Amino acid sequence: MDTISLPSIQNTSPADWQYISEGGSSIVFSYSGPVNPQFDGTALRLRKVSNDSPVSPDQSQSAAEGQLEEPDDPTIVFQREIIQRLVPLTYLPRLEAVKVEREWLTQLAKLCEEKRPLERRAKDRIDLNRKKAVLATDLVGGKGWAVEIKPKWGFLPSPTHLSPATVATKTTTCRFCMHSHLKSTDGENVSLGYCPLDLFSGDTDRVKKALNTLWDVWIGSSGSVNNLRIFVEGQMLRPSVLPQSLRPLATQIIPSDARHPDLITIRDRFVDSVLPLLLDTPVLRILSMHQRNLDTLDIEGLSTLWKNAHSPLGPSEGIKIPSLGSGLTQPAIQELSSFVDIYLQKHAAMDHEHPDTANLQYYCLAYLLSASFKDCSIIMRIPPVSFDGKRREGTITVIDLDVKGVDRLSKWEKLDREIVASYVGVGDPAVCVDGQKGSTRL
Template sequence: MLTDTLPTNWSYVSEGGESIVFSYKGPDNPLYTGTVLRLRKCSLTNRNPPNAEAVVFHEEIMARLIDPTFLPKIQHVHVGQGAELWLNALAALCEPQRPLERKRTDRIDSRCQNAALATDLVGCEALTIEIKPKWGFLPSPTHLSEATQPIKTRTCRFCMHSHLKAQPSSFCPLDLYSGEECRIKKALEGLWEVWLDSDGAINNFRVFVHGKRISSEESSSISKEATISALLGILTTSPVLRTLSRLQRTLDALDIEGLATLWNAADVGGNPTVSEWHEFITSYLSSPNAPPPATPEHLRYHVLAYLLSATFKDCSIIVGIASRTVTVIDLALKSIDRLSKWEQLDREILSAYAAVPVQDRKICVDAAI
């Protein structure tokens, strides 16, 4: 039980929209040494399932799509007796280290009895880099409307979304996923620039030194050239980015536009059970490049595929510089009730980008087309 450890044994690492993560720094313990603790946060927008379900999804479903060598080991843990007190103490301890914008919106969910322990990917190395690579493909034109087809097949979703958010960036994910050394280098330099310019506010690049996230103001403590060169050597030889873009692409065969046409004609249903996920994965793996036709009777297949694609579009990788390891994190299950949000966001992104004069639009090159 977690409450057998002291809240002070856990040191704040980082957090996302749904979870907050701590690294174990207490006395040697076979259960906790070398692990991080992932706790659920509570906010008005928290839609993720409880951690127990998230662990099953990770261990059973994700492990069928990504070689477990490239995944952290995750296990479910009970917080134990006195959970609320223990979690409140941890919440108070970490508050000074949390980013302001996160403090304003959420906190550790101190009523939650469940948590997850995962392999600590940043605490055991001198230098680790976290990259959120986002969408790694241009959609096939087949299911796009006449209006969006010329735009979506030239500029990638990340570059258009950055325009909508008024966060111009020289980083294009398609460079990072390209498999070509010079393009990956350009992407890494773009990420480095974004890190420096946004002071870490943009979440695509994070740097950890001995398990502590460093701010861009501390960037002089590491060498940019040496770090990019090491990252380049690791990423060009690892299959992880290729796997992620292949999964994203093959699981999103219709684009949200084609999927929306289908769901307007049939009922999407509720969130899948674990056994439905297993059936889906078996069907997908039998012919990943040949999905069923885009007809209402295959809506459920395409919806499940799109949900998984969304997970892979939003995950991150952690690269251990000395260990030369690449590990995929944040493979969180997305809820079916986000479909209409994604359709709406797609419309907003496209309408903002359509207003950019054609000659000023970015041309993103999808190496796999």
């Protein structure tokens, strides 16, 4: 879309935008200014850059003199051209491009800096050189409350392409539980005890167990572990072991006559509020299905296919096989779209037990797309609770389905080896039950 015809953020004041949260690559704000049909109910997603990146001079003048048009954020194009073909639109946020300018971004950056976590401030900042940002559905602002969950990997791999050294471990303990173990041994705060396969199971008791564990980790880490986040009327809660820290949430889910609820009571009401929505929606099943189908070889099988393609006669002295993904270019959106055509029409009929090296590119793109589904989040929007006994419907939306870089394939291969090596031989390994095993229908 031509920048001239885009809505402009200049029509609002930077003070109209309330800091919500941020991830590794972007930072999100919620519109809270005067009534404005163009921005009411929206959130602004801005890209970040490393603090080590040089601050470029203002390019507005040269842009006005005929510089190339800045493309829309990849997230917008990726959702429109790829994700909407795989996930029903009703479960996706509205995403559109909006014009931004350096002076406005500079003011916003100053206003929000104190609200950002210290560890984020030390690493990165808003990219002031951008001419476009993403305007999205505001899923956490306004009345009511919202829950963000990062589910992670919802399946166990097939043993077909696993090595004798890893097959027993990988088919018993899920990737997330093994990774949590590795992180915890390095002293990192993680969601120990939470197993994504419980959340994805569709079984009431197991989903409830997953929610209870996510809650306990959220409380115990004061909200620093990001697999669970809770927002009340646009404000992200910073929990502690003191029930007072959860008062905003308690007013949403507990009758006013039940004063001073304890942590267990608040947790139980939270789980009771979220559980029906998770059990009724097909969203988790859709995510798990695509994760599993797109990662049908596991990174080990993909690595073997890569080596076979580069050394068809087997290992030979003097032949150095390039690292996984080396030499591949980042796929253009047209290439990804063509991939999805094949995925939807032919994937189920392909012989994945004996993959053809001629399909190496296909399997590499499949793994990249699988990673997008493994790293996304869901946001459940819960309306203000009525204590008249009537159930009010919430909504569930999938967010952060971002494009992954092809240069990460070799890093994922190395990380997989580290994760499994750290877990092999663990005295009491977690036994993760894949309740959706075999559910591969497209």
